[in-house]
Amino acid sequence: MNTAKNKIIEIIEFTDPVCTWCWGSEPVLRKLETRFGEQVKISYIMGGLVKDITSFYDSYNDIGGDPERSNKNVAKHWVDASERHGMPVKSEGFKLFSREHPSTYPQNIAYKAAQMQDQALANRFLRRIREASAAEARQTNKTEVLLELASEVGLDIARFLDDFNKGTAQRAFEQDLATTAKYGARGFPSFLVKYGEKEMVIRGYKRYEDFKALIGHLTGGEIQERPFSANEESIMAFIIRYGSVAPIEIQMTFDLTNDELNSTLDSLLTGKRIQKREAGNGYFISPKVSASACDSSTGVCTV
Numbered sequence: 001m002n003t004a005k006n007k008i009i010e011i012i013e014f015t016d017p018v019c020t021w022c023w024g025s026e027p028v029l030r031k032l033e034t035r036f037g038e039q040v041k042i043s044y045i046m047g048g049l050v051k052d053i054t055s056f057y058d059s060y061n062d063i064g065g066d067p068e069r070s071n072k073n074v075a076k077h078w079v080d081a082s083e084r085h086g087m088p089v090k091s092e093g094f095k096l097f098s099r100e101h102p103s104t105y106p107q108n109i110a111y112k113a114a115q116m117q118d119q120a121l122a123n124r125f126l127r128r129i130r131e132a133s134a135a136e137a138r139q140t141n142k143t144e145v146l147l148e149l150a151s152e153v154g155l156d157i158a159r160f161l162d163d164f165n166k167g168t169a170q171r172a173f174e175q176d177l178a179t180t181a182k183y184g185a186r187g188f189p190s191f192l193v194k195y196g197e198k199e200m201v202i203r204g205y206k207r208y209e210d211f212k213a214l215i216g217h218l219t220g221g222e223i224q225e226r227p228f229s230a231n232e233e234s235i236m237a238f239i240i241r242y243g244s245v246a247p248i249e250i251q252m253t254f255d256l257t258n259d260e261l262n263s264t265l266d267s268l269l270t271g272k273r274i275q276k277r278e279a280g281n282g283y284f285i286s287p288k289v290s291a292s293a294c295d296s297s298t299g300v301c302t303v
Helices: 020-024 026-039 067-085 105-115 119-134 143-153 157-165 168-182 208-219 232-242 247-254 258-270
Strands: 009-015 040-046 190-195 198-203 274-279 282-287 293-295 300-302
Touching (some): 020 026, 020 067, 026 247, 105 143, 232 282, 258 274
Antiparallel strands (some): 009 190, 293 300
Protein backbone atom coordinates (compact mmCIF):
# COMPACT_ATOMS: atom_id res chain seq x y z
CA MET A 1 0.00 0.00 0.00
CA ASN A 2 1.22 3.50 -0.83
CA THR A 3 1.92 5.80 2.10
CA ALA A 4 2.59 9.52 2.22
CA LYS A 5 6.30 8.76 2.06
CA ASN A 6 6.22 6.82 -1.20
CA LYS A 7 3.55 8.56 -3.25
CA ILE A 8 5.65 8.62 -6.38
CA ILE A 9 4.53 7.88 -9.91
CA GLU A 10 7.23 6.27 -12.04
CA ILE A 11 7.33 6.93 -15.77
CA ILE A 12 9.82 4.67 -17.53
CA GLU A 13 10.46 5.42 -21.18
CA PHE A 14 11.45 2.57 -23.47
CA THR A 15 13.62 4.53 -25.83
CA ASP A 16 16.49 4.84 -28.26
CA PRO A 17 18.71 7.95 -28.21
CA VAL A 18 17.99 8.64 -31.89
CA CYS A 19 14.23 7.99 -31.96
CA THR A 20 12.56 11.13 -33.32
CA TRP A 21 9.34 10.82 -31.32
CA CYS A 22 11.40 10.22 -28.19
CA TRP A 23 13.05 13.53 -29.05
CA GLY A 24 9.58 14.99 -29.49
CA SER A 25 8.58 13.68 -26.05
CA GLU A 26 11.24 15.75 -24.26
CA PRO A 27 8.95 18.79 -23.76
CA VAL A 28 6.25 16.54 -22.30
CA LEU A 29 8.63 14.85 -19.85
CA ARG A 30 10.12 18.16 -18.74
CA LYS A 31 6.64 19.55 -18.16
CA LEU A 32 5.81 16.51 -16.04
CA GLU A 33 8.96 17.00 -13.96
CA THR A 34 8.21 20.70 -13.51
CA ARG A 35 4.48 20.44 -12.78
CA PHE A 36 4.60 17.37 -10.54
CA GLY A 37 8.03 17.90 -8.97
CA GLU A 38 9.37 15.12 -6.77
CA GLN A 39 6.07 13.22 -7.09
CA VAL A 40 7.20 11.99 -10.52
CA LYS A 41 10.30 9.93 -11.27
CA ILE A 42 11.32 9.59 -14.93
CA SER A 43 13.82 6.97 -16.08
CA TYR A 44 14.85 5.24 -19.29
CA ILE A 45 15.25 1.72 -20.61
CA MET A 46 17.28 1.36 -23.80
CA GLY A 47 15.31 -0.48 -26.48
CA GLY A 48 17.75 -0.49 -29.40
CA LEU A 49 15.93 0.86 -32.44
CA VAL A 50 18.23 -0.29 -35.27
CA LYS A 51 20.64 -3.20 -34.84
CA ASP A 52 21.80 -2.96 -38.47
CA ILE A 53 20.26 -0.56 -40.99
CA THR A 54 21.17 -2.89 -43.88
CA SER A 55 18.80 -5.55 -42.52
CA PHE A 56 16.23 -3.14 -41.07
CA TYR A 57 13.16 -1.87 -42.91
CA ASP A 58 10.48 0.64 -41.95
CA SER A 59 8.04 0.32 -44.86
CA TYR A 60 5.96 3.35 -43.81
CA ASN A 61 8.92 5.75 -44.08
CA ASP A 62 11.00 3.68 -46.55
CA ILE A 63 13.93 3.52 -44.14
CA GLY A 64 16.36 0.61 -44.26
CA GLY A 65 18.73 -1.25 -46.55
CA ASP A 66 21.16 1.17 -48.16
CA PRO A 67 22.61 3.52 -45.49
CA GLU A 68 22.81 6.61 -47.72
CA ARG A 69 19.23 6.29 -48.98
CA SER A 70 18.12 5.61 -45.42
CA ASN A 71 19.85 8.77 -44.19
CA LYS A 72 17.89 10.87 -46.69
CA ASN A 73 14.59 9.30 -45.69
CA VAL A 74 15.33 9.49 -41.96
CA ALA A 75 16.10 13.20 -42.35
CA LYS A 76 12.81 13.75 -44.18
CA HIS A 77 10.91 11.78 -41.55
CA TRP A 78 12.54 13.77 -38.73
CA VAL A 79 11.74 17.12 -40.35
CA ASP A 80 8.12 16.05 -40.86
CA ALA A 81 7.93 14.98 -37.22
CA SER A 82 9.57 18.23 -36.08
CA GLU A 83 6.77 20.22 -37.70
CA ARG A 84 4.40 18.39 -35.36
CA HIS A 85 6.35 18.09 -32.09
CA GLY A 86 8.28 21.37 -32.35
CA MET A 87 11.78 20.21 -31.36
CA PRO A 88 14.68 21.36 -33.58
CA VAL A 89 15.93 19.10 -36.37
CA LYS A 90 18.80 19.63 -38.80
CA SER A 91 18.48 17.85 -42.14
CA GLU A 92 21.40 19.51 -43.95
CA GLY A 93 24.42 17.22 -43.81
CA PHE A 94 22.44 14.57 -41.94
CA LYS A 95 24.28 11.26 -41.73
CA LEU A 96 23.25 8.81 -39.04
CA PHE A 97 24.27 5.58 -40.78
CA SER A 98 27.15 4.33 -42.93
CA ARG A 99 28.47 0.93 -43.99
CA GLU A 100 31.03 1.17 -41.17
CA HIS A 101 28.48 2.39 -38.61
CA PRO A 102 25.10 0.81 -39.45
CA SER A 103 23.58 0.62 -35.95
CA THR A 104 22.07 2.75 -33.19
CA TYR A 105 23.18 0.21 -30.58
CA PRO A 106 26.41 2.15 -29.78
CA GLN A 107 24.35 5.11 -28.50
CA ASN A 108 22.29 2.75 -26.31
CA ILE A 109 25.39 1.06 -24.91
CA ALA A 110 27.02 4.45 -24.31
CA TYR A 111 24.07 5.50 -22.15
CA LYS A 112 24.44 2.33 -20.08
CA ALA A 113 28.17 3.07 -19.65
CA ALA A 114 27.33 6.57 -18.43
CA GLN A 115 24.64 5.21 -16.11
CA MET A 116 27.27 3.10 -14.34
CA GLN A 117 29.00 6.30 -13.24
CA ASP A 118 26.21 8.70 -12.33
CA GLN A 119 22.48 8.65 -13.13
CA ALA A 120 22.13 12.44 -13.38
CA LEU A 121 25.12 12.71 -15.73
CA ALA A 122 23.80 9.78 -17.75
CA ASN A 123 20.52 11.61 -18.30
CA ARG A 124 22.39 14.78 -19.34
CA PHE A 125 24.44 12.60 -21.70
CA LEU A 126 21.29 11.06 -23.20
CA ARG A 127 19.93 14.54 -23.84
CA ARG A 128 23.19 15.59 -25.54
CA ILE A 129 23.10 12.50 -27.76
CA ARG A 130 19.55 13.40 -28.76
CA GLU A 131 20.51 17.03 -29.45
CA ALA A 132 23.61 16.07 -31.42
CA SER A 133 21.76 13.47 -33.49
CA ALA A 134 18.59 15.43 -34.23
CA ALA A 135 19.54 19.11 -34.15
CA GLU A 136 23.24 19.04 -35.06
CA ALA A 137 23.27 16.23 -37.68
CA ARG A 138 26.22 14.51 -36.01
CA GLN A 139 26.89 10.82 -36.51
CA THR A 140 26.51 9.78 -32.90
CA ASN A 141 27.15 6.07 -33.41
CA LYS A 142 30.85 6.92 -33.84
CA THR A 143 32.87 6.35 -30.69
CA GLU A 144 34.79 9.62 -31.05
CA VAL A 145 31.55 11.62 -31.16
CA LEU A 146 30.20 9.79 -28.12
CA LEU A 147 33.46 10.51 -26.28
CA GLU A 148 33.20 14.20 -27.07
CA LEU A 149 29.63 14.34 -25.78
CA ALA A 150 30.54 12.33 -22.68
CA SER A 151 33.33 14.79 -21.94
CA GLU A 152 30.97 17.74 -22.39
CA VAL A 153 28.64 16.56 -19.64
CA GLY A 154 31.47 15.75 -17.22
CA LEU A 155 31.73 11.97 -17.36
CA ASP A 156 34.99 10.25 -16.38
CA ILE A 157 36.28 9.38 -19.85
CA ALA A 158 38.68 6.63 -18.75
CA ARG A 159 35.92 4.82 -16.87
CA PHE A 160 33.42 5.46 -19.65
CA LEU A 161 35.74 3.85 -22.22
CA ASP A 162 36.44 0.92 -19.93
CA ASP A 163 32.73 0.17 -19.42
CA PHE A 164 31.91 0.88 -23.08
CA ASN A 165 34.64 -1.33 -24.56
CA LYS A 166 34.94 -4.23 -22.12
CA GLY A 167 31.40 -5.55 -22.25
CA THR A 168 30.03 -4.20 -18.96
CA ALA A 169 27.73 -1.69 -20.64
CA GLN A 170 26.89 -4.18 -23.39
CA ARG A 171 25.60 -6.66 -20.80
CA ALA A 172 23.55 -3.94 -19.11
CA PHE A 173 22.07 -3.04 -22.50
CA GLU A 174 21.16 -6.68 -23.11
CA GLN A 175 19.27 -6.65 -19.80
CA ASP A 176 17.39 -3.57 -21.03
CA LEU A 177 16.55 -5.38 -24.28
CA ALA A 178 15.15 -8.28 -22.26
CA THR A 179 12.99 -5.89 -20.19
CA THR A 180 11.80 -4.20 -23.38
CA ALA A 181 10.76 -7.57 -24.80
CA LYS A 182 9.09 -8.57 -21.53
CA TYR A 183 6.77 -5.55 -21.73
CA GLY A 184 6.18 -5.90 -25.46
CA ALA A 185 7.55 -2.43 -26.21
CA ARG A 186 8.15 -2.94 -29.92
CA GLY A 187 7.87 0.73 -30.87
CA PHE A 188 9.44 3.82 -29.35
CA PRO A 189 8.64 5.69 -27.33
CA SER A 190 6.63 3.37 -25.10
CA PHE A 191 6.05 4.16 -21.44
CA LEU A 192 5.69 1.96 -18.39
CA VAL A 193 3.74 3.94 -15.79
CA LYS A 194 3.92 2.56 -12.24
CA TYR A 195 2.28 3.50 -8.95
CA GLY A 196 2.84 1.05 -6.12
CA GLU A 197 1.61 -2.33 -7.36
CA LYS A 198 -0.26 -0.80 -10.27
CA GLU A 199 1.38 -0.50 -13.67
CA MET A 200 0.44 -0.16 -17.31
CA VAL A 201 2.20 0.30 -20.64
CA ILE A 202 1.21 2.98 -23.13
CA ARG A 203 2.68 3.08 -26.61
CA GLY A 204 3.69 5.95 -28.84
CA TYR A 205 3.99 9.70 -28.32
CA LYS A 206 1.57 10.95 -25.67
CA ARG A 207 0.50 14.48 -24.79
CA TYR A 208 0.97 15.94 -21.34
CA GLU A 209 -2.79 15.80 -20.86
CA ASP A 210 -2.73 12.03 -21.48
CA PHE A 211 -0.11 11.51 -18.77
CA LYS A 212 -1.96 13.81 -16.37
CA ALA A 213 -5.18 11.85 -16.83
CA LEU A 214 -3.37 8.53 -16.40
CA ILE A 215 -1.64 9.74 -13.22
CA GLY A 216 -5.02 10.78 -11.81
CA HIS A 217 -6.49 7.37 -12.70
CA LEU A 218 -3.66 5.24 -11.28
CA THR A 219 -3.30 7.25 -8.07
CA GLY A 220 -6.98 7.86 -7.42
CA GLY A 221 -6.24 11.57 -7.41
CA GLU A 222 -3.58 11.24 -4.70
CA ILE A 223 -0.93 12.81 -6.93
CA GLN A 224 -1.79 16.21 -8.34
CA GLU A 225 -0.04 18.99 -10.22
CA ARG A 226 1.73 21.45 -7.95
CA PRO A 227 0.87 25.17 -8.15
CA PHE A 228 3.14 27.01 -10.58
CA SER A 229 3.76 30.52 -11.85
CA ALA A 230 4.42 31.40 -15.47
CA ASN A 231 6.54 34.43 -14.69
CA GLU A 232 9.97 35.43 -15.93
CA GLU A 233 11.77 34.20 -12.82
CA SER A 234 10.20 30.73 -12.87
CA ILE A 235 10.97 30.45 -16.59
CA MET A 236 14.56 31.48 -15.93
CA ALA A 237 14.79 28.85 -13.17
CA PHE A 238 13.55 26.25 -15.67
CA ILE A 239 16.26 27.26 -18.16
CA ILE A 240 18.95 27.10 -15.47
CA ARG A 241 17.74 23.71 -14.27
CA TYR A 242 18.04 22.05 -17.67
CA GLY A 243 20.87 24.13 -19.13
CA SER A 244 19.71 23.79 -22.74
CA VAL A 245 16.04 24.09 -23.72
CA ALA A 246 14.10 24.49 -26.94
CA PRO A 247 11.42 27.20 -27.06
CA ILE A 248 8.65 24.59 -27.30
CA GLU A 249 9.79 23.16 -23.96
CA ILE A 250 9.24 26.52 -22.27
CA GLN A 251 5.99 27.18 -24.11
CA MET A 252 4.51 23.77 -23.28
CA THR A 253 5.65 23.71 -19.65
CA PHE A 254 4.24 27.17 -18.84
CA ASP A 255 1.22 27.13 -21.18
CA LEU A 256 2.37 30.25 -23.03
CA THR A 257 0.95 31.72 -26.21
CA ASN A 258 3.38 32.51 -29.01
CA ASP A 259 3.27 36.20 -28.08
CA GLU A 260 3.89 35.45 -24.39
CA LEU A 261 6.82 33.16 -25.24
CA ASN A 262 8.42 35.69 -27.58
CA SER A 263 7.93 38.54 -25.13
CA THR A 264 9.54 36.58 -22.30
CA LEU A 265 12.51 35.47 -24.38
CA ASP A 266 13.02 39.00 -25.74
CA SER A 267 13.08 40.34 -22.18
CA LEU A 268 15.59 37.72 -21.03
CA LEU A 269 17.78 38.31 -24.08
CA THR A 270 17.67 42.09 -23.58
CA GLY A 271 18.63 41.57 -19.95
CA LYS A 272 21.55 39.38 -21.11
CA ARG A 273 20.32 36.52 -18.94
CA ILE A 274 20.10 33.94 -21.73
CA GLN A 275 21.76 33.14 -25.03
CA LYS A 276 20.50 31.50 -28.21
CA ARG A 277 22.19 28.70 -30.14
CA GLU A 278 20.92 28.10 -33.66
CA ALA A 279 20.14 24.44 -34.35
CA GLY A 280 18.72 23.21 -37.64
CA ASN A 281 15.18 24.53 -38.10
CA GLY A 282 15.12 26.00 -34.60
CA TYR A 283 17.32 27.00 -31.70
CA PHE A 284 18.20 26.26 -28.09
CA ILE A 285 18.27 28.63 -25.15
CA SER A 286 20.75 28.43 -22.30
CA PRO A 287 21.71 30.65 -19.37
CA LYS A 288 24.12 33.43 -20.24
CA VAL A 289 27.57 32.51 -18.96
CA SER A 290 29.65 35.33 -17.51
CA ALA A 291 33.04 36.03 -19.04
CA SER A 292 35.71 33.46 -18.14
CA ALA A 293 33.20 31.44 -16.14
CA CYS A 294 34.38 28.02 -14.99
CA ASP A 295 32.24 24.96 -14.40
CA SER A 296 33.63 22.94 -11.51
CA SER A 297 31.63 19.85 -12.52
CA THR A 298 33.18 19.61 -15.99
CA GLY A 299 36.47 21.45 -15.42
CA VAL A 300 35.76 23.75 -18.39
CA CYS A 301 36.25 27.52 -18.46
CA THR A 302 34.47 29.53 -21.14
CA VAL A 303 35.22 32.99 -22.46
